[in-house]
Amino acid sequence: MADIRIETERLIVRRFEEKDMGALYLLLKDETVNTFLPWLPVKNMEETRDFYEKQVRDKTYYYAICLREKDEPIGYVKADTDDGYDFGYALRKEFWHKGFVTEASRILVEQLRKDGIPYITATHDRNNPRSGGVMQRIGMKYCYSYEELWQPKNFLVTFRMYQLNLDGQEDRVYKKYWNPYERHFIEKGI
Template sequence: MDNIRIETDRLILRRFEEDDIEAIYLLFSDDEVNAFLPWYPVKDRNEARDFFEKRLKGGKYCFAICRKEDDFPVGYIHAEEDDSHDFGYALRKEYWHQGIVSEASSAVIELLREEGLPYITATHDRNNPRSGAVMKRIGMGYCYSYKEQWQPKNFPVIFRMYQLNFDGQKDRVYQKYWNLYDEHFVETDI
């Protein structure tokens, strides 16, 4: 696995490492940070280590978001390698509202474009409009909404699906979620 390292004005984006367990624990143990993420918060450092092994280690487009001054991860950003190219992120709450995720996202998007991905998608819970605001800031466009019985948390969520096409096919819309869920619609007030 290549060891990609991206630097922006304020950030270093790099692979998560074994030494990052404390940072992973701080990020993924917080109830508020994890409220809209598709897993339960980790309870201790052993669970943080398991989370690292299962979800963060080895992903081609999975990066720790680190501040340049200490190279300590304060967030994560990733794009899935499947056909959704699902783009996601999380940030410790003491770093919210500073443009960090937008800055990291712009850098990762440039890498994905250079790597030849045709597009990325991203979804956010309708009750988390700030995530949608990030998607808009980085150039993604709203496509549609759908209702899913969200797992593993097992409650209904209306997700908004955004997409950014890199290859010039402006009208392409990833249809998987639209086709998968019976309740889907286009919201006009976004």
């Protein structure tokens, strides 16, 4: 597991710990924050602990974003280790629009580069362009869009797929989201 703890002028990016369950609950229960996340908001601490055990605890690259002065999570940044190397993030809404996710994402991207991860991918709902802005600010490039009946939320979403090749193979495009969806396309002007 990549146990990094990196401090910047404003942030600490570190592993989640048991003591962080209350802060994780505040993030995961918020319906506004969870609008564009691939799960439903949690209802209680038991669901938060279950989420932690299944989604966070043993993941190689799943880090808490903490304000430096409190060292308490206000969000997370993560990258999966399967063939998609899916990159993602979330932040409590009272901390939105301050550059915290971009700052933490850059830290994780550098760690992934050092660890030899070849590329990362990320998707965002077309109705959430600010997430695409984070992807662009960390160097990710738009590749294509596709429509998916999104589960578990069960509604149709147009996702935009971004990619950052970390190993210099600039022509590589991850097609796992393109191939299975009948409606896929490249949007102009992104």
